[in-house]
Amino acid sequence: MNTLMVQGTTSDAGKSTLVAGLCRALQRRGVKVVPFKPQNMALNSAVTPDGGEIGRAQALQAMAAKVPLSTDLNPILLKPNSDTGAQVIVHGRALSNMEAAGYHDYKKVAMQAVLTSHQRLREQYALCVVEGAGSPAEINLRENDIANMGFACKVDCPVIIIADIDKGGVFAHLVGTLALLSEYEQSLVKGFVINRFRGDIALLQSGLDWLEQHTGKPVLGVLPYLHDLALDAEDAVTMANRIDSPEVKVAVLLLPHISNHTDFDTLRLDPKVDLRYVRHTETIGAADLVIIPGSKNVLNDLAFLRAEGWDLELQRHVRYGGKVLGICGGFQMLGNSICDPEQVESTLGAIKGLGLAEFDTELTRNKTLTQVQANCLLNAQQTPLNGYEIHCGISQGPALAQPFLQFVAHPSGWQVDGFISEDNQLAGTYLHGLFDSPEGLTCVLHWASEGRYSGGGFNLAEHREQQLERLADMCETHLDIDKILAISEQRTT
Known part of the structure; x- marks a missing residue:
């Protein structure tokens, strides 16, 4: 099995959405693809058929890939119950509550659970699309990292970095993130994706050319801002629906x-x-x-x-x-x-x-x-x-x-x-x-x-499927899927 990892310059850069979109786009091409997130921190979770618990984003990505839910898709799930502590869930089962410092020391053990799940997926699928967590450039979290470059280095997989241009400073985000990685980690990064772009792409082109020349790495696509994209949220509560004359x-x-x-x-x-x-x-x-x-x-x-x-x-x-x-x-x-x-x-x-x-x-x-x-x-x-x-x-x-x-x-x-x-x-x-x-x-x-x-009830399953198809269409149109597939087949060293 080949492995491709999506990391982001920040939280909410679009990692979950990009993985879901790639999974559906590749599934439509006949690729036997599976999503994976080594470590997730979220209070939104889903139950697997065997009675385990995984992050909601991985459940959505599994629907995109049309594969069954499994605890191997998200072997480590952290559910915060205070500002400094969380319940630690390993392979779908609650282990214990840990404070942040205690969990930092536990990561060496957690990595083994992550690698075990990844190996099991390797035996079943042709391509594993991995979602990172937060940013790989969090200096204080680099030691014993299992969520970003720590995992990528361990399995020797190529990495794509996505950044949200809607936040502003997208080139600083990408170049700064790359600069804070080690030389070997930089070699794992095979390209960039820019997310949530609004406007005339021609006005962005000079910046894209500079980024490729400065880093020596390609821009694999610029995803437009998708208005009213409604998919299961991992963390943030989505804005409410206020309408006139409701029933x-x-x-x-x-x-x-x-x-x-x-x-x-x-x-x-x-x-x-x-x-x-x-x-x-x-x-x-x-x-x-x-x-x-x-x-x-x-x-x-x-x-x-x-x-x-x-x-x-x-x-x-x-x-x-x-x-x-x-x-x-x-x-x-x-x-x-x-x-x-x-x-x-x-x-x-x-x-x-x-x-x-x-x-x-x-x-x-x-x-x-x-x-x-x-x-x-x-x-x-x-x-x-x-x-x-x-x-x-x-x-x-x-x-x-x-x-x-x-x-x-x-x-x-x-x-x-x-x-x-x-x-x-x-x-x-x-x-x-x-x-x-x-x-x-x-x-x-x-x-x-x-x-x-009056009844008739909104059909969430149909709506979710429509949104995943819409997301896949966007990826097919605005990403170089062929190049991304070629990258996934490369050995990084």
Whole structure:
């Protein structure tokens, strides 16, 4: 198998998008291609069929390449739970919480997990397109690096560097990044890609000529700024969708450690839905449905919610007939208490819940990771939907006697999940991906809007496929794919 690595001059330079675009463009050419990211840091994750956990970007890239999800696509996943610490996930399984300094020392062990996964992929695919993390020129992170040049040097693979011209200073970014690499690392770099260009390409040409002459390395393409490109985000919360005369208004509380906010992509894209993220210092305001999302640090995020005064606003919202939905950590917050005796997520130990439903939650070290099929029990009917669970904790109490959904089958043998309140104003579930299917979207929004949502539900899977095809078309048009393939076949030394 050949290996080609995409590194970036900065975070959000376009690495994830370029890898996804290349995977689909090469797949269309008949290349058996697979994406790979040695180390990812993100709170958006996906569950693999075997019950592992990988970064959401790698799941999207796998869809682009049309290959099954596997923990080998992202062997090391870091899920931050504080400013200095993160949960370390190796081959899809949570290992432990580590502070930054401790993880720096652990990287030597992590590299072996990375190389093992890469070797397994080598045996199955013709080309591995690797995504770096952040920038390879982070001097303080160079020692024991497994995410960028540390990996590239270890497997001796060619590297393409992408830079975002929309940020400004693109030539400084590229030349400066190259200058901060060692002589051997510079030899691995085989070309550049410039991302998010707007305007007349002729006005950029003199700069491209200078860059090639100055570095001796080719510019492999200039990708245009794609307006309204909507793909699963790895980290940043995408802007909300504000429309006139919506059929339903939804407010999502933007918690500091919000996780899997891709749950709400469909709401953002649905032209019948007004979606708003309620941010720090803002009030919830008028909404049909308020969603408390998942969290990687439930206890601290609940304390934040109270400090914002959102707990009182939620009570008032329900009192005036509004609906509230808690997903995963947000579901846990709706109960009477949350205990974390083993400090799985924080050092707070325990915290009083919002008290809107009669149940209690205890966080445990065992994490539930599974893809499931279920029937949603809202609206006094059974609506089939698919989803996935990523949570630490068990919730118990009388409120759960009226469940939110019934499993078709669950690996643990569980029959039901979540709750619907007796007054039909509140609901909670551990299930992510509720809105991903038109059926699930219609079911929940019909409940939230008291029947005003006209249904038909936005089809996220079809939209995602259209966006991947659009991205591949752009890569085919604006990149020298033949030269990139030739580069991938080169040995660097």
